[in-house]
Amino acid sequence: MDNFNTKKMRAIAFYTFLTAGGVLLLYFSLQNLPTVLEQAGQIWDIVMTVVSPLILGFVIAYLLNPAILFYExxxxxxxxxxxxKKLxxxxxxxxxxxxxxxLTLVISLLVFSVTRELQVGDLDGLLLIATNFMEDLNKFYEASMQWLADMNLESPNVQTLFQDISDTVYGALNNVISGFIGSLGSISGNFAVFVFGLVMSIYMMLDGRHITDYLKRVADVLFQARTNENIREVLSDLHHAFFGYLRGQLLDVLFMIIAVSIALQVTGCRFAIGIGLLAGLGNLIPYLGPFIGYGLTTLVCLxxxxxxxxxxxxxxxxxxxLIDGNxxxxKLLGKSISVPPLLIxxxxxxxxxxxxxxxxxxxVPVGGFITIRFRKWLDRNESNEE
Incomplete structure (x- = not known):
């Protein structure tokens, strides 16, 4: 009984301190809102610089845990x-x-696919093809305007529409090129984040059991048994939603990379492996992979x-x-949480x-988690009514 009262008093003190601190922080923040927002932005950048490798390390450790269990x-x-310990x-x-x-194999395949098509000796030919393509676009524009004139449909509005479309296309291409060049400049920083994240993930995987036990002890001290049960239930639902979805989705990505790459190689499409890799990785976002596959194939062939x-x-x-979708x-996602297409x-x-x-x-995994929690809430309320 004394132990229960002690834990209850600790919980009350913790929540009281947390509430008072939150109220004071909100009051002073509203008094100096512009300065607070500026400082918060700077602090956020610093925090993300420090936390990014930690988050990446957790994600790597989380995804590699099934492989570790398999090897064990x-x-x-x-x-x-x-x-x-040695095991x-x-x-x-x-x-x-x-x-x-x-990871090295995927990057090597992508680099090999691009460099094979963009050999130094073929660079002049590629520039000639690009020049001819732009000339064809100009000819198409002139022919379209001439056809409109012959049909007595020529108007300043139509010319403005064609000009807007042309400006949009050129602007999009310019943004893609600028973004690509900018991403090249951040490769070293991203590589450093990846290395630190990988090192942190190794420590997490080695000491995962100790970290979990320590967090359980902290939770037992801070919260009551019922609260701990609710927290563990929420974490279990998170694991089911994220791991079930990611495991099936990653296998689906692997299938699409292999299938699209082989199929485009057979049809003779250039950059087949690169298109297959990008289309497969695009499948991580539902409905995006097909657009990438169709779009890149059409662009390269044109x-x-x-x-x-x-x-x-x-x-x-x-x-x-169709084979992948049906x-x-x-098959791969059947055991994970099912989310209606409209909600997706x-x-x-x-x-x-x-x-x-x-x-x-x-x-999608966050939506799956929300769906799980909503269904459980609905089931509990229906059972209480009965």
Missing amino acids: KLMHKTCPRLKY RAFSVVEAVLSFLIL IYGDYSTLAVSLPVLLVIQ IIGP ILFLIAGGAVGGILGMLLA
């Missing part, structure tokens, strides 16, 4: 007398090496004048997409508005 079982069968260390090393080999290849490649991509996808679109719009590409990547 395999090594336990071959070396049953091996102590757990865990060997399993972590094997999982990290497998991850790095797979630039190089491979119209017959385009006529064959697009139906092949459609067949692959057979492969449901709404979650994607909300995720894109809040967090851009990252928000869209997390939109």
Whole structure:
């Protein structure tokens, strides 16, 4: 009883301190709002610089945990007398090496696909093709305006429309090129974040059990048993929504990369492996992968004048997409949380508005978690009414 009262008093003191601190912080923030916002932005940048490797490390450790468990079982069968600490260390090393080999293979395939098509000796030919493509666009514009004049449909509004479309296309191409050049300048910084994140993930994977036990002890001290049960239930639902979705989605990405790359190689499309990689990775965001596949295939074939290849490649991509959407996808994602298509679109719009590409990547698992919690809330209320 005394232990219960002590824990209850600690919880009351903790919440009281938290509430008072929050009220004081809100009061002083409103008194100096412009300065606070400026300082908050600077602090946020510093925090994200420090926290980004930690978040990346957690994500890597979380995704590699099934591989670690697989290697643990395999090594336990071959070396049953091996102590757990050494067994865990060997399993972590094997999982990290497998991850790095797979990542290196993907990057190598992408670089090989691009460099093979953009050989130095073929650079002049590529520039000539690009020049001819732009000339064809100009000829199409002039022919369209002449046709409108012949049909007595010529008007300043139509000319303005064509000019706006042209400016939009050129502006989009300029933004893509500028973004690509800017991303090259941030490669070193992103590489440093990746290295630190990988190192942190290794420590997390090695000491995962100790970290989990420590957090459980802290939660037992701060919260009551019922609160701890609710927290663990929420964490379990998060794991089910995120891991179930990501596991199935990553396998689906692997299938699409292989299928699209092989199919476009057979049809003779240039940059087949690169298009396959980008289309497959685009499948991490629902409904985006097909647009990337169709768009890049169409763009490459039009630039190089491979119209017959385009006529064959697009139906092949459609067949692959139908197989993936109706057979492969449901099989891989069947055990994960199911979210209605309309809700998926709404979650994607909300995720894109809040967090851009990252928000869209997390939109479906977050939406799945919300769906799980809503269904449980609905079930509890229905059972209480009965």
